Amino acid sequence: MVRNKNDQQPEGNPNQKGSLNREAIAAQALHLADTEGIDAVSFRRLAQEFEVTAMAIYRYVDNKDDLLDAMTESMLASFDVSAQQETDWRDQVRGLIYALRQLLLTHPSGRSLLSRRALPSTNRLRIFEASLGILRDAGFEPQEAFLIFEHILNQVVSLVVTGDGYVKGAEEERRLWGAKLLAFYGSLPKQEYPRLVETAPNIAASVDMDHHFKFGADLLMAGVEAFAASKPPRKL
Amino acid sequence: MVRNKNDQQPEGNPNQKGSLNREAIAAQALHLADTEGIDAVSFRRLAQEFEVTAMAIYRYVDNKDDLLDAMTESMLASFDVSAQQETDWRDQVRGLIYALRQLLLTHPSGRSLLSRRALPSTNRLRIFEASLGILRDAGFEPQEAFLIFEHILNQVVSLVVTGDGYVKGAEEERRLWGAKLLAFYGSLPKQEYPRLVETAPNIAASVDMDHHFKFGADLLMAGVEAFAASKPPRKL
DNA sequence: TTGACGAGTATACACTGTATACCTATAATG
DNA sequence: CATTATAGGTATACAGTGTATACTCGTCAA
Numbered sequence: 001m002v003r004n005k006n007d008q009q010p011e012g013n014p015n016q017k018g019s020l021n022r023e024a025i026a027a028q029a030l031h032l033a034d035t036e037g038i039d040a041v042s043f044r045r046l047a048q049e050f051e052v053t054a055m056a057i058y059r060y061v062d063n064k065d066d067l068l069d070a071m072t073e074s075m076l077a078s079f080d081v082s083a084q085q086e087t088d089w090r091d092q093v094r095g096l097i098y099a100l101r102q103l104l105l106t107h108p109s110g111r112s113l114l115s116r117r118a119l120p121s122t123n124r125l126r127i128f129e130a131s132l133g134i135l136r137d138a139g140f141e142p143q144e145a146f147l148i149f150e151h152i153l154n155q156v157v158s159l160v161v162t163g164d165g166y167v168k169g170a171e172e173e174r175r176l177w178g179a180k181l182l183a184f185y186g187s188l189p190k191q192e193y194p195r196l197v198e199t200a201p202n203i204a205a206s207v208d209m210d211h212h213f214k215f216g217a218d219l220l221m222a223g224v225e226a227f228a229a230s231k232p233p234r235k236l
Numbered sequence: 237m238v239r240n241k242n243d244q245q246p247e248g249n250p251n252q253k254g255s256l257n258r259e260a261i262a263a264q265a266l267h268l269a270d271t272e273g274i275d276a277v278s279f280r281r282l283a284q285e286f287e288v289t290a291m292a293i294y295r296y297v298d299n300k301d302d303l304l305d306a307m308t309e310s311m312l313a314s315f316d317v318s319a320q321q322e323t324d325w326r327d328q329v330r331g332l333i334y335a336l337r338q339l340l341l342t343h344p345s346g347r348s349l350l351s352r353r354a355l356p357s358t359n360r361l362r363i364f365e366a367s368l369g370i371l372r373d374a375g376f377e378p379q380e381a382f383l384i385f386e387h388i389l390n391q392v393v394s395l396v397v398t399g400d401g402y403v404k405g406a407e408e409e410r411r412l413w414g415a416k417l418l419a420f421y422g423s424l425p426k427q428e429y430p431r432l433v434e435t436a437p438n439i440a441a442s443v444d445m446d447h448h449f450k451f452g453a454d455l456l457m458a459g460v461e462a463f464a465a466s467k468p469p470r471k472l
Numbered sequence: 473t474t475g476a477c478g479a480g481t482a483t484a485c486a487c488t489g490t491a492t493a494c495c496t497a498t499a500a501t502g
Numbered sequence: 503c504a505t506t507a508t509a510g511g512t513a514t515a516c517a518g519t520g521t522a523t524a525c526t527c528g529t530c531a532a
Contacts, residue, residue: 020510042488055490056511064489115394117402117413119420125429132431143438145431147451150442151391158351158390166353177353184355193361195368195381202379206386215383222466223459230458256479278519291521292480300520 020050022060026070033071033109034168041067069121072113076123079103081130089138093224096131097156097217104160105209108168111161114153138228148224159216160209178207256286258296262306269307269345270404277303305357308349312359315339317366325374329460332367333392333453340396341445344404347397350389374464384460395452396445414443 135145182204371381418440
């Protein structure tokens with residue numbers, strides 16, 4: 001047997017990431033997903049960053065699914081719904097929308113993480129509960145509140161992170177993609193695709209988040225408010 | 237060299253799938269994705285269904301990304317936006333929504349396919365153009381039309397196929413998941429999560445598509461109509 | 473007859489998640 | 503103190519994945 005190759009520690013350098021534990025692993029994995037895409041998150045890659053073997057991670061995480069759960073929790077840990085205590089429910093909902101946006105801007109991998117079918121853990125439950133509270137207080141029935149919240153979450157997700165491959169800070173790549181879209185849609189045969197050609201600049205501009213998002217958020221709010229108005233006048 | 241192991245064809249059975257070609261591959265891959273999930277689509281698996289080597293597929297498909305493109309095209313081939321020629325734009329939009337729903341019911345893998353960041357091919361362009369046409373005729377500006385269409389598409393997708401792992405016809409599994417959700421949310425501590433507990437039945441019921449969808453579609457339409465109403469009175 | 477070419481095979485490489493068996497330094501216990 | 507248990511980590515292996523490269527045919531044209 002040729003085992004015991006490196007019995008003693010090579011150098012006494014303390015692991016700068018701190019000792020291995022579930023939270024640290026989840027945080028590192030989340031950071032990896034946000035900066036290099038969700039596909040970059042693998043046991044071997046993660047282990048390498050902790051200067052450790054892939055299997056060592058299984059001490060703290062059941063399997064990949066559990067790892068993704070832990071990442072989700074890590075992402076949602078610092079998220080506080082009730083940060084802003086507005087009086088008008090419209091402002092509260094709008095606040096929720098923009099808080100979710102901020103969350104997804106810092107964590108683009110949220111798209112992948114939040115759309116997994118899994119039973120939620122504490123942080124997600126907390127947010128879910130608080131959001132339902134806002135909508136219930138606004139006068140919506142339980143089912144309506146649930147559906148509206150889902151509506152909002154889905155819409156915000158797809159408004160902020162366009163496409164699956166989005167990673168944090170990839171400004172240059174993003175700009176390039178916008179140019180590519182403009183070139184593509186702009187050069188389509190005009191008589192076959194008149195609408196697409198005229199809309200090409202807008203399609204391309206959709207990679208610019210701020211403007212795009214404000215527009216989408218307004219549309220979203222318009223829907224919720226219209227729905228509220230179409231109900232028996234019980235709203236606050 | 238130990239090549240040429242099986243020189244002659246084992247049996248003379250004609251490939252029941254027909255001779256290999258791009259369309260057949262795409263169709264088969266799409267079917268596979270719809271029935272066993274998008275992860276079941278691999279070159280080796282696909283090749284096996286055609287009784288062929290994995291590398292043979294590369295004759296007709298550049299790489300996996302191109303395969304997914306081909307699948308998307310295959311899925312959208314039979315989709316016709318202008319099937320229903322309603323006069324009222326509201327009915328047209330509603331028709332579009334329900335047509336998209338039907339598409340995603342037959343092809344649950346559409347969620348994965350449609351949310352990829354890629355330049356669209358002909359079928360997708362055709363649908364895009366037609367949809368923009370409807371919205372432009374309704375009086376929306378180019379940018380508005382584009383954003384509303386995205387809004388609609390995203391919302392329908394997330395309304396129809398909840399979660400990533402959805403496959404066609406998995407009725408039993410779906411029912412089980414609903415029961416699991418009900419048990420989970422229903423048994424949360426009531427004083428910590430009052431809203432979630434009261435909403436538990438609705439959350440569980442969201443696996444029942446028909447009811448869930450009608451509700452979501454109404455909310456969606458309410459948003460679009462409200463947005464239309466908030467504009468200078470130019471709508472038809 | 474030769475040669476090109478289309479279609480498919482064989483093999484290999486670097487990845488992935490994860491099961492199993494092992495080692496070893498520390499802590500608990502007789 | 504001596505022994506044993508255990509927590510934390512390593513090593514290896516297996517079945518998958520996408521795909522690059524090289525090869526082998528059968529058919530058809532010059």
